[in-house]
Amino acid sequence: xxxxxxxxxxxxxxxxxxxxxxxxxxxxxxxxxxxxxxxxxxxxxxxxxxxxxxxxxxxxxxxxxxxxxxxxxxxxxxxxxxxxxxxxxxxxxxxxxxxxxxxxxxxxxxxxxxxxxxxxxxxxxxxxxxxxxxxxxxxxxxxxxxxxxxxxxxxxxxxxxxxxxxxxxxxxxxxxxxxxxxxxxxxxxxxxxxxxxxxxxxxxxxxxxxxxxxxxxxxxxxxxxxxxxxxxxxxxxxxxxxxxxxxxxxxxxxxxxxxxxxxxxxxxxxxxxxxxxxxxxxxxxxxxxx
Numbered sequence: 001x002x003x004x005x006x007x008x009x010x011x012x013x014x015x016x017x018x019x020x021x022x023x024x025x026x027x028x029x030x031x032x033x034x035x036x037x038x039x040x041x042x043x044x045x046x047x048x049x050x051x052x053x054x055x056x057x058x059x060x061x062x063x064x065x066x067x068x069x070x071x072x073x074x075x076x077x078x079x080x081x082x083x084x085x086x087x088x089x090x091x092x093x094x095x096x097x098x099x100x101x102x103x104x105x106x107x108x109x110x111x112x113x114x115x116x117x118x119x120x121x122x123x124x125x126x127x128x129x130x131x132x133x134x135x136x137x138x139x140x141x142x143x144x145x146x147x148x149x150x151x152x153x154x155x156x157x158x159x160x161x162x163x164x165x166x167x168x169x170x171x172x173x174x175x176x177x178x179x180x181x182x183x184x185x186x187x188x189x190x191x192x193x194x195x196x197x198x199x200x201x202x203x204x205x206x207x208x209x210x211x212x213x214x215x216x217x218x219x220x221x222x223x224x225x226x227x228x229x230x231x232x233x234x235x236x237x238x239x240x241x242x243x244x245x246x247x248x249x250x251x252x253x254x255x256x257x258x259x260x261x262x263x264x265x266x267x268x269x270x271x272x273x274x275x276x277x278x279x280x281x282x283x284x285x286x287x288x289x290x
Contacts, residue, residue: 025212033220062177074271076105076154078185080110081104081112081115081159086110088106095096103142104124104126106128107130126142131180139192141191141192151196154194159180162242162244174245174246185197186260189266195267199269202246202247205242208236210224230272236251
């Protein structure tokens with residue numbers, strides 16, 4: 001039978017061993033492999049970020065001279081009160097589209113000042129939960145001013161970004177909006193005769209899961225460096241291989257959106273942003289609100 005001193009010694013050694021493992025594991029995870037560093041050899045320091053912010057304050061970047069001409073189409077922007085959808089609305093207005101031909105569907109009204117002033121304040125807003133099929137159908141079928149019958153383009157930027165969940169039992173929490181919501185939008189597009197649907201997917205659909213608790217003899221996790229492009233062969237094949245339920249459900253939405261391309265005159269396409277989309281007017285970096 002072990003004495004109290006032996007138990008205390010064993011406990012201390014276990015604690016020190018665990019601490020040493022954590023420190024070594026963190027050291028390995030903090031290291032940037034050369035094959036990854038080659039894509040970004042010059043790392044930004046906090047001072048670099050502050051310097052760039054100062055430059056942008058003096059002369060804010062603008063793409064006004066690159067905007068395409070107006071089309072005269074009708075536009076439905078799902079998630080248009082958010083960051084990405086809101087900027088799509090502003091770009092449409094910036095290129096001369098009629099605010100009466102733009103409709104925002106979102107679960108909450110716009111709060112950004114730039115969506116509540118100028119031409120943007122004349123854009124119609126309909127409060128809709130896209131997981132509610134009847135509500136989506138009603139919003140798409142809402143009469144347009146002057147009985148406008150111009151062609152319809154739809155942008156879907158709505159998503160439930162639960163990137164921190166991986167267990168299969170939690171999939172429904174992401175799928176309600178990301179999959180069923182996308183299906184409801186596709187169905188509504190076909191019902192009203194929309195001709196274009198641009199669906200916002202995610203570059204994360206190609207990101208494979210990994211394990212960040214290493215064996216002592218490992219130098220880095222599997223899939224520590226992943227080069228992502230739009231090659232579907234890179235996409236994980238089973239749920240357990242996706243980095244999270246978010247990536248998994250965004251992939252399921254992609255499949256159903258792409259499957260109806262050219263059906264009933266509807267052209268569909270999916271965009272996979274390679275980085276998180278955030279900035280002024282978004283939920284992470286907010287502009288002043290009323």
